[in-house]
Structures are given as structure tokens and as C-alpha cells.
Amino acid sequence: MSRSPGSDRTLASFWVGAVVAAALSLVGAPLPLPLDAGLLAHVAGMLAGYLSAVMVVLMSRAPLLERHVGSDVLTRWHSKGGRLFLILVCVHAGAALGAWAQTRQENLVTALVAVLGLPGLLAATLGTLLFFAIAGVSIRAARRRVSHEAWHGVHLLTYVAISLSFIHELAGPNLAGHPALQVAWTLMHVYALALVVRFRLLLPLENAWRHRLRVEAVVPEAPGVVSVIMSGRHLDELGAEPGQFFRWRFLSSGLWRTAHPFSLSAPRHGDFLRITVKALGGGSTRIQTLTPGTRVFAEGPSGAMTARRRTRGSVLLIAGGVGITPMRAMFETLEMTGGALTLIYRTSRPQDVIFRSELEHLARLRGAEVLWLIGPSSSPELQMTGQNLLRLVPDLAERDVYLCASPAMSAALRAGLAEAGLPLRHLHEEAFTF
Ligand SMILES: Cc1cc2nc3c(=O)[nH]c(=O)nc-3n(C[C@H](O)[C@H](O)[C@H](O)COP(=O)(O)OP(=O)(O)OC[C@H]3O[C@@H](n4cnc5c(N)ncnc54)[C@H](O)[C@@H]3O)c2cc1C
Numbered sequence: 001m002s003r004s005p006g007s008d009r010t011l012a013s014f015w016v017g018a019v020v021a022a023a024l025s026l027v028g029a030p031l032p033l034p035l036d037a038g039l040l041a042h043v044a045g046m047l048a049g050y051l052s053a054v055m056v057v058l059m060s061r062a063p064l065l066e067r068h069v070g071s072d073v074l075t076r077w078h079s080k081g082g083r084l085f086l087i088l089v090c091v092h093a094g095a096a097l098g099a100w101a102q103t104r105q106e107n108l109v110t111a112l113v114a115v116l117g118l119p120g121l122l123a124a125t126l127g128t129l130l131f132f133a134i135a136g137v138s139i140r141a142a143r144r145r146v147s148h149e150a151w152h153g154v155h156l157l158t159y160v161a162i163s164l165s166f167i168h169e170l171a172g173p174n175l176a177g178h179p180a181l182q183v184a185w186t187l188m189h190v191y192a193l194a195l196v197v198r199f200r201l202l203l204p205l206e207n208a209w210r211h212r213l214r215v216e217a218v219v220p221e222a223p224g225v226v227s228v229i230m231s232g233r234h235l236d237e238l239g240a241e242p243g244q245f246f247r248w249r250f251l252s253s254g255l256w257r258t259a260h261p262f263s264l265s266a267p268r269h270g271d272f273l274r275i276t277v278k279a280l281g282g283g284s285t286r287i288q289t290l291t292p293g294t295r296v297f298a299e300g301p302s303g304a305m306t307a308r309r310r311t312r313g314s315v316l317l318i319a320g321g322v323g324i325t326p327m328r329a330m331f332e333t334l335e336m337t338g339g340a341l342t343l344i345y346r347t348s349r350p351q352d353v354i355f356r357s358e359l360e361h362l363a364r365l366r367g368a369e370v371l372w373l374i375g376p377s378s379s380p381e382l383q384m385t386g387q388n389l390l391r392l393v394p395d396l397a398e399r400d401v402y403l404c405a406s407p408a409m410s411a412a413l414r415a416g417l418a419e420a421g422l423p424l425r426h427l428h429e430e431a432f433t434f
Pocket residue numbers: 071147148245258259260261262263264275276277278279280281282283284285322325326430431432433434
């Protein structure tokens with residue numbers, strides 16, 4: 001899968017920050033540097049503190065990150081960063097305890113009791129236990145057993161855990177006695193938190209006030225699938241691009257507490273936006289029965305799978321199941337001057353196909369092509385092998401390929417497209433899972 005230049009730049013700037021944080025941990029250290037447990041504790045501690053701020057920034061929904069890196073990539077980084085953070089905290093705690101015990105010739109239990117008495121250490125330990133509890137709920141197996149709402153609620157405790165650890169960071173040997181560094185470190189955390197408040201709290205409220213989105217109609221598309229058409233004001237100011245999604249909060253009973261991500265299934269038309277929702281769980285099932293007039297809060301737009309990623313004249317769009325929604329919007333709007341536009345649409349059963357007449361109409365209008373792959377995945381000709389894909393679209397290696405499908409189909413397609421000769425930097429994906 002291609003990584004956007006925005007992702008590379010963002011990642012590079014995080015690495016630079018990590019180098020600075022590691023360098024700060026050496027402030028005041030004697031020369032030559034003693035390569036011991038104490039030094040390891042300092043470096044790991046500063047890196048963990050820095051990473052906790054980065055993790056908050058990654059989830060701040062800052063538009064620059066959401067549009068140029070993409071929510072799925074940010075979420076992946078956040079989950080990898082979370083694991084690294086826990087490792088750094090363990091290394092920091094273990095090495096600090098070991099160094100304390102060694103320099104004072106104490107056993108580990110006596111050292112632990114003494115260390116917990118240091119300023120802010122008890123709170124930091126509680127914060128660490130909270131981090132582990134949050135990680136426990138987030139690991140895949142546990143996550144499957146808890147609802148998204150419960151998982152999200154527990155995740156919000158991250159802010160409490162960071163606050164509990166903060167005093168220890170300022171009082172620790174790297175920053176204590178260096179007021180300028182303490183101020184800079186505090187500003188880093190305040191900045192991360194300010195991004196969250198700005199983009200997760202204030203912006204959705206501002207948008208709600210400015211755009212006054214309401215449900216206009218709910219239109220059945222297929223069994224268990226509806227389109228929700230919403231009207232509002234000044235919607236052009238949202239700058240939403242086909243391929244992007246919003247997090248929608250419908251202010252109706254049973255729905256107002258959760259913001260669900262859904263892609264635009266059509267480009268904005270005047271004062272109207274459309275999403276198309278498949279009933280997969282509690283929230284998406286309730287959306288099927290929304291009534292016109294329901295107020296809507298929209299957070300976004302997010303997502304980097306847009307026309308901006310294109311570098312080639314011809315495009316292949318591939319959709320699996322309800323993954324057709326962002327592709328439908330792009331099929332209408334991608335600029336085609338001289339290049340070809342093909343949509344492969346894969347569903348298991350004919351009744352699962354949505355937008356059939358719209359897609360046929362757009363294909364005629366735009367001189368584009370839709371290839372319908374309908375049937376069970378056991379059919380050899382429907383499998384996403386390189387050979388089958390090349391049979392369908394012989395020049396696919398020369399195109400930009402956009403993909404939105406289930407994790408299993410996406411994995412098969414990644415392998416098939418690579419086998420067919422597509423350089424993976426020309427593959428642009430949106431995953432419907434975080
Ligand atoms: C970027 C993106 C775009 C999407 N676009 C579409 C679309 O156009 N059409 C469509 O039908 N579906 C889309 N989805 C999937 C849709 O968001 C989920 O099916 C829906 O939120 C499930 O909610 P639920 O309460 O019905 O299901 P649940 O039973 O609560 O959960 C089913 C699955 O959805 C996940 N999920 C639930 N709530 C959320 C949430 N608030 N945020 C993130 N994940 C959640 C759960 O972790 C679980 O994996 C998209 C998902 C993402 C991430």
C-alpha cells in the first residue's frame with residue numbers, strides 16, 4: 001500500500017522529536033556517559049513521556065493529519081506506539097529500580113518502597129497501572145468481547161493516566177532544576193491536549209452550529225442497507241472530497257452517544273450530503289430507522305484515500321460489499337482526461353449489490369466500465385489472484401488502484417495486485433476498521 005508523502009514527513013518529524021527527547025535525557029549526565037541502568041532509565045523515561053504526547057496528537061483528529069496521513073494509518077501508528085510506550089515504561093521502571101537498589105546496596109523490595117515515596121511516583125505508578133488496563137481492553141481478543149462504546153469509554157482514561165504520570169515527569173531528574181525544559185515539556189503536553197479539545201470537541205460543535213445538518217430522508221438500497229440523505233448550510237466550506245468519511249453523531253435516542261464513521265457515498269450536491277449504511281451492529285441497525293428532521297453532528301472530513309493520491313492517467317477502483325460507498329463517490333468525480341476508469345464491484349449475492357442503476361448510468365455518462373463480480377468466493381474465477389485480475393484489467397499495473405473491502409478481501413487483493421505487477425505505491429486503501 002502506498003504511504004502518502006504526508007505520512008513520511010509526519011513520521012520523520014516524530015522521529016526528530018524522539019531524538020531530541022532522548023538527547024534531553026542526557027542533560028546533566030557526567031562525561032564520559034556511564035552506560036548503566038541509570039542512563040537506560042533516563043532515556044526510556046523521557047522517550048515514554050514524549051511518546052505519550054505523540055499518542056494524544058495522533059488521535060487528536062487534527063485535519064492536517066487526518067487528510068494527509070489518513071485515519072487508518074494514524075490508528076495503526078497509535079496502536080504500535082501504544083505497545084512501544086508500555087515497553088518503554090517497563091524498561092524505565094525496571095532500570096530505575098535496579099539502579100536505585102544498586103547504588104544504595106538495597107534489595108529490590110526496600111528500593112521499591114523508597115522509590116514509591118519519591119515526589120509524584122505513587123501517582124505515576126497508578127497511571128502506569130491504568131495504561132496497562134487500557135492496553136488489556138484494547139488487545140484484539142478482549143476488544144472483540146466489549147462494545148465499541150465500552151472500549152472507547154475505557155480509552156478516555158488515557159488522559160487521566162497521562163495526567164497522573166505528568167508530575168513525575170516534571171519532578172524527574174532530567175527536568176527537575178531546569179525550568180526552561182520543564183516549561184517546554186509542559187507546553188508539549190498542553191499543545192497535544194489543546195489539539196484534542198480543538199478538533200474533537202470545539203470543531204464538531206462549531207460545525208453543528210454553522211452547518212445545521214439534519215436528516216432529510218432515509219432511502220432503502222438493499223436488504224439491511226439504507227442511504228441517509230442530509231441537508232445543511234454552507235456545506236462547501238467543509239471541503240469534503242469523494243473518498244473521505246465523517247464521524248456522524250445522530251441526535252436520536254440510542255445513537256447520540258457514539259460517533260460512527262461512514263464514507264460519503266456521493267459527492268456533495270449543493271446543500272446535500274449522502275452516506276450509505278449497512279446494518280452490522282447496534283448503531284448501524286438503529287440508523288436504518290432514523291426519522292427525517294434528526295439533527296446530526298459531523299466530525300471531519302477525514303481520510304486520505306482521495307484523488308490527491310493519483311499519479312497516473314488511468315484508475316482502477318475495487319470495492320467489496322459495502323466498501324462500494326467511497327468508490328461510488330469517486331466513480332462520479334475522478335477526473336479522466338485520456339485515461340481509463342474501471343470499477344470492480346465484488347459481492348457474494350446479487351441482492352447485496354447497491355447503486356446498480358446509478359453505477360450503470362455513471363459508466364455510460366463517463367465512458368467508464370463496471371465489472372460485476374457476484375458469487376461465492378469458492379468460484380475459481382472470482383478469486384483475487386493476479387491472473388484473474390489481469391484477465392479483467394490487463395493494464396492494471398499502469399494504473400492507480402483504489403481499494404475498499406473487508407480485511408480478508410483486501411489482503412487477498414494486495415497479494416493478487418502485487419502478483420499482477422502493480423507497484424504497491426500505486427495502491428491506495430481505506431479500511432472500514434480501526
Ligand atoms: C473509515 C470508515 C469508513 C466507513 N464507512 C462505512 C460506510 O460507508 N458504510 C458502512 O455501512 N459502514 C462503514 N464503516 C463501518 C461502520 O463504521 C461500522 O460498521 C459501524 O460503525 C458499526 O457500528 P455498530 O454500532 O452498528 O456496530 P458494532 O456492533 O458496535 O461494531 C461492529 C464493528 O464496527 C466497529 N465500530 C463500531 N462503532 C464504531 C465507531 N464509532 N468507530 C469506529 N468503529 C466502530 C466495531 O469496533 C466493530 O468492529 C466505515 C468504517 C470506517 C472505519
